[in-house]
Amino acid sequence: MGEEAIRFGILGCAEIARKVSRAISLSPNATLYAIGSRSLEKASKFAASNGFPAHAKVYGSYEAVLDDPDVDAVYVPLPTSLHLHWAVLAAQKKKHLLLEKPVALNVSELDQILEACESNGLQYMDATMWMHHPRTHNMFHFLSDPHHFGRLQSVHATFSYGVSPYFLENDIRVKPDLDGLGTLGDTGWYCVRAILWAANYELPKTARALDKPTYNEAGVILACGASLSWEDDKVATFYCSFLSDMAMDITAMGTKGSLRVHDYVIPNKEKEATFSTSSNSDFVELSIGWAPNPCVHTTLTDLPQEALMVKEFSSLVGAIKFSNSKAEEKWPTISRKTQLVIDAVKASIDNGLQPVQIKD
Amino acid sequence: MGEEAIRFGILGCAEIARKVSRAISLSPNATLYAIGSRSLEKASKFAASNGFPAHAKVYGSYEAVLDDPDVDAVYVPLPTSLHLHWAVLAAQKKKHLLLEKPVALNVSELDQILEACESNGLQYMDATMWMHHPRTHNMFHFLSDPHHFGRLQSVHATFSYGVSPYFLENDIRVKPDLDGLGTLGDTGWYCVRAILWAANYELPKTARALDKPTYNEAGVILACGASLSWEDDKVATFYCSFLSDMAMDITAMGTKGSLRVHDYVIPNKEKEATFSTSSNSDFVELSIGWAPNPCVHTTLTDLPQEALMVKEFSSLVGAIKFSNSKAEEKWPTISRKTQLVIDAVKASIDNGLQPVQIKD
The missing domain is CATH 3.30.360.10 (Dihydrodipicolinate Reductase; domain 2)
Incomplete structure (x- = not known):
């Protein structure tokens, strides 16, 4: 993994985050960089049992992950009703967004999330792994x-x-x-x-x-x-x-x-x-x-398909970060249609x- | 094939009747006995090319098949709009009925067909082969x-x-x-x-x-x-x-x-x-x-499934003919529900x- 690896932060210790943590580990262009939970103890346990490197950041809040300037992208597996708040905040903090599905309670919420990503030049992708x-x-x-x-x-x-x-x-x-x-x-x-x-x-x-x-x-x-x-x-x-x-x-x-x-x-x-x-x-x-x-x-x-998802997302994030590319519109577009x-x-x-x- | 084989008459030379003729030939308790078409020539050709035995009856009308006292059962692959007339007439002539689907244009027609079979003590089955x-x-x-x-x-x-x-x-x-x-x-x-x-x-x-x-x-x-x-x-x-x-x-x-x-x-x-x-x-x-x-x-x-259908139907017809059994109600019942x-x-x-x- 070179310096170009995209550094992921994960918001919360959901069961599905275990699979995606493994996928981030397996993806050649991504790295597990930070985990945040409302409980620091839970976050530490999660990091220890899900392949986070020793130098990974372990935070006792979601905000702390978003405030870490070295986090490039966040994966958000929170309950759907929390997506609007945390996804928009993540975008405002300039984090690219890999958002677990269902992405929002309705399209009006999703539009706020997509607008926040777009206006900040960020890649959005929902985690429809298949x-x-x-x-x-x-x-x-x-x-x-x-x-x-x-x-x-x-x-x-x-x-x-x-x-x-x-x-x-x-x-x-x-x-x-x-x-x-x-x-x-x-x-x-x-x-x-x-x-x-x-x-x-x-x-x-x-x-x-x-x-x-x-x-x-x-x-x-x-x-x-x-x-x-x-x-x-x-x-x-x-x-x-x-x-x-x-x-x-x-x-x-x-x-x-x-x-x-x-x-x-x-x-x-x-x-x-x-x-x-x-x-x-x-x-x-x-x-x-x-x-x-x-x-x-x-x-x-x-x-596995989850690692291929992380790889594709990280490749798009990398193109924005290192090559001034624009975000790929396919992913927000099909997410919104869904x-x-x-x-x-x-x-x-x-x-x-x-x-x-x-x-x- | 013993004397107990059920003697089939077929009304019309539909394409599907070719498959069912083969099935009757293959079934151990059934025999191809008569074919009727509005054209005697067509009926002869059909009999010759579909495995009818040399002594099979070839008729230039559907009525003639129904009027043949040695026909036990008829297979009716006519267009659906003709089913009511010919199926009821067949039942009136005491022929057990293997009726191609769709069996009728509506349930009111089908009820007339089923009533004719039931009141004459005849087995009814639709030709849903699978x-x-x-x-x-x-x-x-x-x-x-x-x-x-x-x-x-x-x-x-x-x-x-x-x-x-x-x-x-x-x-x-x-x-x-x-x-x-x-x-x-x-x-x-x-x-x-x-x-x-x-x-x-x-x-x-x-x-x-x-x-x-x-x-x-x-x-x-x-x-x-x-x-x-x-x-x-x-x-x-x-x-x-x-x-x-x-x-x-x-x-x-x-x-x-x-x-x-x-x-x-x-x-x-x-x-x-x-x-x-x-x-x-x-x-x-x-x-x-x-x-x-x-x-x-x-x-x-x-x-093949078609021969197993003929075998099952012929077995029920045989039980009525030779053992005074009653008609099996399952087949008209599920046909009517369909x-x-x-x-x-x-x-x-x-x-x-x-x-x-x-x-x-």
Whole structure:
């Protein structure tokens, strides 16, 4: 790791911060530089057990991380309701921002965060890790192929994981004052991103929540679905849940082919991931089989997707820091589109499942 | 083949009748006995090229098949708009009925067909062939397992095949006076059946068509989707189309596991079919993988699913004919439920995507 390594500060000791700390360690252009928690003891323990170098800074507050002039970028895995405050403050303190999802409670909050990053010349990226897996690029290549996939007609995405009774009582993701979007913000975020990704980030025109969302006693969504439609004939559906066993599917159907993946968010295995495609299939004589048959494609990766995310983010930060580049607009743009769709689905849930127009 | 073999008559020389003729030949308890077409020449050609024995009867009308006292059962692959007339007449002539899907234009027509079968003590079965594949039984066994699948939460089904420009101009499935339900009756039938099957045939309470159905110039549906919901928290979606490349997916998510199949209607290969399951999966330490990983299950079959359908149907017909058994009610019951859901989706499409209550 040369002097050019981007120095990360982490705000808080969330469980997910352990995985991202490892990713920062693994990334060739990033370094674990500081950790801040409201409890200095917790921060010290976290640093000790998550591969922070001996010289890393350990702070007893989030502010202290932001006030450290040697921190280049912060990773923010705080509860969503705290994002607006800490992300904006981080930007004001000139820290590039890797923001855990869901990035905000709504697009109005996100716009304040994005404005703070933009006006300070900072790179923003949300921590949607699977976007950085080389399999994702290979799948996107297939979806972009006019001869083997054609024009997208329909896409269905799922993400669920069966949570424990303890989670259902205590996790921040079921608390209205912490992660008010519940599973829609947590697992639904990935479904919406998957759909946007499959549609080459064309924003749908309409969102409608499906019968019937499940809530906890505090009114937080535990399971829900929605349908999306575009100006043309493309359509999409998704289903996200805390109440079903693990599932992470994308089924994308095009005029000339289709694509399936069953572990798009977190691959079954870290270094080897598969997806399957079918192209220009027809029935064989008498319609007793297919020709050609679907294919399975395997992608190998040395660096896990989380490290590839950190590497990409750090590379953009480095270009700004060392080469006066401008921030890459793709990441805030797709983050905002994801939030716009989430907001529309939430509005549809709140208005009795009426369709909601999505406006940029 | 003993004397007990059920003697089939076929009404019409539809393309699909070629596959079912082969299935009748392959089934150990059935025999190709008669073919009728409005053209005697067509019927003769069909018999000659589809394995009919030399002594098979070849008729220049459908009536003649029904009037042949030695015909036990008829297979009816006529355009849907002709089903009511010919299926009821067949029943009046005491012929057991294997009816191609979509079975009727609406449930009121189907009820007349079912009443004619029932009052004449006849077996009715629709020709939803994949129901009879041993893989289907294996999958159902998994879905019924309280420890490995749990309670169904969500199911998504697809069926599409990319049709030719010729098909889009000329096929009966795009003609309002022949198969007025278009792709909803053709490919949607399978999606709805798959959803009912996954829900152990519990009828949903509500159907709502999704934005936005695609029609041809004559107003026949070429692509559409719908969401279904039950009294409890189960939900389902499907997408059916003539405009996407081949796809036949079921994704069923339960509280403790999930199931995926990608060729449920017609397996990729005739004698070997797979599906995959996942059960009680959790993230590994640091959430960088799954444990346990999903499993692939392979089912081998000597007889193709179409022959197993004919065998099952003939066995039921034989029990009535030779052992005074009563008709098996499962088959008309699930056929009627499928039609009820199709009708509700069609009604929702016709009423501007409003929800439609499904009443038994």
